[in-house]
Amino acid sequence: MSTDLPPLRLGFAGTPEFAVPALEALAAAHRICAVFTQPDRPAGRGQPLHSGPVKRRAVELGLDVYQPAGFKAPAVLELLRGLNLDALVVVAYGSILPAAALAVPRLGCINIHASLLPRWRGAAPIQRALLAGDAKTGVTIMRMEAGLDTGPMLATRQVDIGAQDTTKILHDTLAAIGAELIVETLDGLQRGPLHEVPQPTVGVTYAAKIRKAEAQIDSGV
Numbered sequence: 001m002s003t004d005l006p007p008l009r010l011g012f013a014g015t016p017e018f019a020v021p022a023l024e025a026l027a028a029a030h031r032i033c034a035v036f037t038q039p040d041r042p043a044g045r046g047q048p049l050h051s052g053p054v055k056r057r058a059v060e061l062g063l064d065v066y067q068p069a070g071f072k073a074p075a076v077l078e079l080l081r082g083l084n085l086d087a088l089v090v091v092a093y094g095s096i097l098p099a100a101a102l103a104v105p106r107l108g109c110i111n112i113h114a115s116l117l118p119r120w121r122g123a124a125p126i127q128r129a130l131l132a133g134d135a136k137t138g139v140t141i142m143r144m145e146a147g148l149d150t151g152p153m154l155a156t157r158q159v160d161i162g163a164q165d166t167t168k169i170l171h172d173t174l175a176a177i178g179a180e181l182i183v184e185t186l187d188g189l190q191r192g193p194l195h196e197v198p199q200p201t202v203g204v205t206y207a208a209k210i211r212k213a214e215a216q217i218d219s220g221v
Contacts, residue, residue, distance in 0.1 A: 005190050007031045011080070011088040011105065012063075017053040018171060019091035021179035022112055026089060027061050029183050033083045038094045039067045071101040080104050087189070089182060090144060099146050107189050109144040112178040114171075115207070116140060116156060118199045121149035122207040126170050129161065129207075131214075136160050137170065139178045141185045143196060148206075152196035155185045 012023055013036040026032060035058040040049040051059075058065050068076045077100055080088075087107040090097065102109045115125035117140040122128075129137045138158040145151040157177050161170065188194045 005187065008086040008107075008186060008190065009033050009084060010186075011036065011083060011085045012054075012058075012091075013037070013088060013093040013097075014054045014091040015052040015094045016092050018114065018175045018178075019054050019093075019112075020057050021175045022089065022091050022182055023054060023057055024061075025179040025183050026186075027063065030186070032061075032063050033085060034079075035063050035065045036071075036093065037065060037067055039069065070095050071097050077101060077104070087186065089186075091178065096148065097144065102144055102146070107186075110154070110182070110185065110189075111142050111144045111149070111151065112182055113140045113142060113149055114174045114178065116158060117142065117149060117153060118201075118204040120205055120207040123209045125207040126174065127167055127207070127210050128205075130165070130167060130170065134161055137174070139174050139181055141178075141181055142199075150199060152198050154188075154194050154196060155181050157181055 007030040010026055010030050010032050011034045012026060012032050014023060015038045023035070035054065037052055037054045040051050042048065043050045055065055066079065071077065071080070080101060081104055085105040088105045088109045089112070090109055091112045097109060113125065115129060116136070116138045120128050136158055138156055140153055141155040142151040142153050159173060159177070185194070
């Protein structure tokens, strides 16, 4: 964030490890008034409840954490309105926000997506890019709307996919890029309206969740 600009009042909605670098970058640059993340889930032997990476890091940072089942409930919308947010940043939150929630923040809801939209809209863009043999991928910062990853683009950054790149390598690379690019984008939004580019209507693909069968190792030679 530029030193001549006051910190924004932000909400942050995210759940997995991919969202943590953005949370850390925004916490350093602005005021995060609330972190929204998915409810704790049972996992492992005995199925105890486990917190997601975003919740764990948010607690370490001393941030207020909320874990609603979604944003449709009137009480959750009332909470969101009461925060008086400039923007809500959403990174792999895990559920679609309703139009009523998208309309609340002054500057809107801004999403970090790990692909060059409109290619690989949906849940597993990194894995799908690798499985498809794509030569490039990247990060898109977009203004959210009611559709699935259909909103206008505010910023993009492209990276080449190397022959030795894995899901882990691309995940970490794109998470770091997203963290840097969201801070730059919010800086631009503070200074005035950014040029918003509608997504092309051609080249749209969908990144469905990875099924267990797709994760099996082929031991054939």
